[in-house]
Amino acid sequence: MDGFHACLFNPTFHLNILLFLVLASSYLSVTAKSCIEEERGALLSFKQHLADPSGRLSSWVGQDCCQWEGISCDNRTGHATKIDLRSTYPDPLLGGDEEWNQSAYERSFLTGKVTSSLLTLKHLSYLDLSYNNFQGIQIVCQLRTLSYLNISSVGESEFPKSIFNLTNLQTLDLSKNSFTGPFPPQLASLESLKHLDLSKNHLKGRIPKLLGNFCKLKTLNLARNEFDGGIQELLSGFSNCTNNRLESLDLSSNEFATELSGSLRVPTSLQHLDLGSNLFWGSFPTSFGNLSSLKSLNLMGNNMNGSIPESLGQLSELVDLDLSENSWEGILTETHLINLTRLRSIYLSTERAVPLIFNMTYEWIPPFQLHTIYIVNCGVGPAFPVWLQSQTELLDVVLRSTRISDSIPEEWFFNLSSKLEILDLSHNQIRAKLQSQLKFPNMYYMDLSHNQFEGPLPLLSSNATQLYLESNSFSGPIPSNFGQLMPKLSVLNLAENHLNGTIPSSLCDLQNLQILSLRSNQLYGEFPDAWSVWPGIGVVDVAYNNLSGNIPSSMGVPNLGHNNLSGIIPKCLKNLTALSSYPSDNYTVYMPYDLQTTITAKGSELVYYRTALEWVYSIDLSSNNLEGEIPEEMTSLIALGTLNLSRNQLRGNIPSTIGNLRWLETLDLSHNRLSGQIPQSYSSLSLLAHVNLSFNNLAGRIPSGNQLQTLEDPSIYEGNPLLCGVPLTKCPGDETLPFPSSDAGDNKDEDDNGKLWLYVSITLGFITGFWGVCGTLIVKKLWRYAYFRFFDDMKDKVALAIALKVAQLQRKI
Incomplete structure (x- = not known):
């Protein structure tokens, strides 16, 4: 009994009882208010007008609509307050998902009509229909209780004007549609808005x-x-607000073309400011130094110039800084960066070569640890400074064209984070010898091109997709297991090194490879047998080596010039899908920087970079020992822009269908043993700018055509003694009337008939004119007298006028 009384008057006991009653009451309330039947019916009616290929609404069955996917209810009243039907399938524009599937992405859309049944939901405050394909979306603008509305990427092209009635809205997302016209001024009536997104439309003005x-x-x-x-x-306008709350402003990728003056009134509450990819000009606004809360600043891709002020160093909260792709100049010192203790990424590049110089004390160690560093066309070198060596948490490193001509300490590579993904040190004069196996398991992109690296080829992890090592001094053979170690490679550029040995067969295991360049090395031997069954490769450049043997039956767009290849040109080259349709962007490899290749065209060696590579469709088999005839199947490659088969042992005729290559600009068949006449279809190559058919055994008349008449250099046909016609000597019989063919006879008869009618017309005109005037004067005496009287009067008037003019001149003298 005493125990009972003690428990009864114990405060803890009473608190436990009270907590139990509250929980029980909440439980009973929830279970009693699970779903409003009228709202359940409205949701089912909405569902009936939708197509749901992926079955996202399969849970919309049963009595309790509050348990359906995408539906949330008020626990106390049971009213539906939230509908979230946003498609969660990854957006392809975001990238990064190798398993992304176009068909699955399209099936994830809900399609159909948004019906008025949703207006039954009187307590709905949150509605997200984004990334679907709805019709009649404007009906949702009558839901006046909404505080959150997201209808981004729903395929709308007409701005929903009735949305201005939703005065309770705090979040409005209308991005990724096709709205046009000026900014709707009526949006100003939504004074409760805290978040507004109109990005990725076509609004203007x-x-x-x-x-x-x-x-x-x-x-x-x-x-x-x-x-x-x-x-x-x-x-x-924002600066005039007494209690300004603006934290994030994104005006990037528009067409603003104005000066960012130092007096620009920027809300000091800003934490994120993005003005990138516009046409802003002028110097760095000094007023930006007052943005003490700023965490990210993006001015990339404008026309900004001048020096970067030291006031940048006042942005002590700054985490991400992007000033790339402008025309900065001057000097950056420790003062610009010493207070940026939170800095994690810096992007800085100039359009001109090295007008901006990093002038830090060699031993200076910054107070930050960067995750991303992107410096292009700026002077960082010649030494590899300690402030760079101290950055050990880097994920992305781009130091391109920075005038570093130093050796990189070997320990720097050891100290770099194992999470490193991108390493670009290209276009410097860096000297180093790398380990054969680098320790970066996450690295997928490495560009060390145009430096002085030496030693054996460095090998990356199995995640590598692009490797650029051209124009260095790497030596030795390509490892035999190269393809197994990096199976995901899509671009491999080892050109202009000192590699030797044979091409390993493991390269044929690179099923994703689209571009391969091994040019200008010391490789020898034949192509691996597995090459003939290697699908998908787009561009192959192995020119300027010492390769021998036959051309594989599967090759991609080949640049095989200056080797010792023999045999015939395989007919299967017609299977080059990149060249069998009209020129277009057939290469989808992401290449942030230039990829270089060289082809012999237009009379000289031309260097093409990545931006041009996408439209340079060329086949170069020059300077080999190829025999046989030119396969007629090659003329089915209608997108071909350059064809160079010069300096081989090719025989036979030029294919009669060569005129099918309507995009051909350069044709070089010189220094072979071709014979016969130049096909008449040759004259239909309307884009031809450079031709070389010299030193063959061609004969007959050179075809004529509009474009061929511009090719006046006789050297393009020299060494063919039996050729004649423009621009060479005239063919026999050109100086006399040619012997008429049947067609010529018909034309001659037509010409004779025309001349006869011309003579008849002239005769009739003379007779009519002469006798129409003279005959009348002979027959009509009065007309004859009047005619001669008129001439007598005219003679007297002319004589009088001359006499008067002479008298006037004499008086003046």
């Missing part, structure tokens, strides 16, 4: 001044539109 009335706005995203003015008014 000036941003209206009244947009600055959004004093509650925290994020504003107008990126990827066509706005071209109003930024001063926009920023001033």
Whole structure:
């Protein structure tokens, strides 16, 4: 009994009882208010008008609609308050997913009509229908209780004007549609907005001044539109707010073309400012130094110039800085960076070569640890400074064209994070000898091209997709297991090194390889047998080696010039899908920087870079020992731009269907043993700019055509003694009337008939004119007298006028 009384008057006991009753009450309340039947029916009616290929709404069965996928209810009332039907399948524009499937992506869309049944949901405050394909989306603008509305990427092209009635909205996302026209000024009526996203549409013109009335706005995203003015008014409007809350402003990828002056009034509350990819010009605004809360600043891809002020160093909260692709100049010192203790990424590049110089004390150690460093066309060298060596947490490293001509300490590679993904040290004069097996398991991109690296080839992990090592001094053979070690490679460029040995057969295991360049090495031997069953490769450049044997039956777009290849040209080259359709962008490999290849064209060796490589469709088999005839199947490669088969032992005729190569600009068949006449279809090559058919055994008349008449250099046909016609000597009989063929006879008869009618017309005209005037004067006496009287009067008037003029001149003298 005493125990009972003690328990009864124990405060802890009473608290436990009270907590139990509260939980029980909540449980009973929830179970009693699970779903409103009227709202359940409205949701089912909405579902009936939708197509759901992926079965996302398969859970919409049963009595309790609050348990359906995408539906949330108020625990106390049971009313539906939230609908989230956003497609969660990865957006292909975001990339990074090798397993991405176009068909699955399209099946993930809900399609159909949004019906008025949703208006039954009187308590709905959250609606997300994004990344679907709906019709009649404007009906949702009648749900006045909404505070959150996301209808991005739903395929709308007409701006939903009734959306201005949703005065309770705090978040509005209309991005990734096809809205056109000016910025809707009526949006200013939504004074409760905190988050507004209109990015990735086609809105244009000036941003209206009244947009600055959004004093509650925290994020504003107008990126990827066509706005071209109003930024001063926009920023001033926010600055006039007594309690400005704007934290994020994104105006990137528009058409703003104005000066960013130092007096620009920028809200000091900003944490994220993105003005990238516009046409802004001028120097770095000094007012940016007052943005003490700023965490990210993006000015990339504009026309900014001048020096970067030391006030940049006042942005002590800065994490991400992107000033790349501008025209900066001057000097950066420790003062610019010494207070940026939170800095994690820096992007800095100039359009001109090295006008911006990093002038830090060699031993200076910065107060930050970067994850990303991107410096291009800026002077960092010649030494490899300690401030770079101290960065050991890097994930992405790009130090391209930075004038570093130093040797990199071997321990720097050891100290780099094992999480490193991108390493680009290209276009410097860096000296180093790398380990044969680098320790970066996550690295997928490495570019060490145009340096002085030496030693055996470095090998990356199995995640590597692109490897650029051209123009160095790497030596030795290509490892026999190269293909097994890096099976995901899509680009491999080992050109212009000192590699020797044979091409390992393991390269044929690279099923994703699209571009291969081994040019200008010391490779020898034959192509591996497995090459003939190697599918998918796009471009192969192994020119300037000492390869021998036959050309494999599967090759990709080949550049095999200057080797010792023999045998015939395989007919299967017609299977080059990249050249069998009209020129287009057939290469989808992501290459952030230039890829170089060289072809013999237009009379000399031309160097093409990545930007041009996508449209240079060439076959170069020159300077080998190939025999046999030119396969007629090659003329089915209608997208071919350059064909160079010079300096071989080819025989036979030029294919009669060569005129099918309508995009051909360069044709070099010189220094072979071709014979016969040049086909007449040759004259239909309307884009031909360079031709060399010299030193063969061609005969007959050179075909004529509009484009061929511009090729006046006789050397392009020299060494063919039996050729004649422009631009060589005339063919026999050109100086006399040619012997008429049947067609010529018909033409001659037509010419004779024309001349006869011309003579008859002239005779009749003379008779009619002469007798129409003279005959009348002979027959009509009065007309004859009047005619001669007229001439007598004219003679007297002319004589009088001359006499008067002579008298006037004499008086003046």
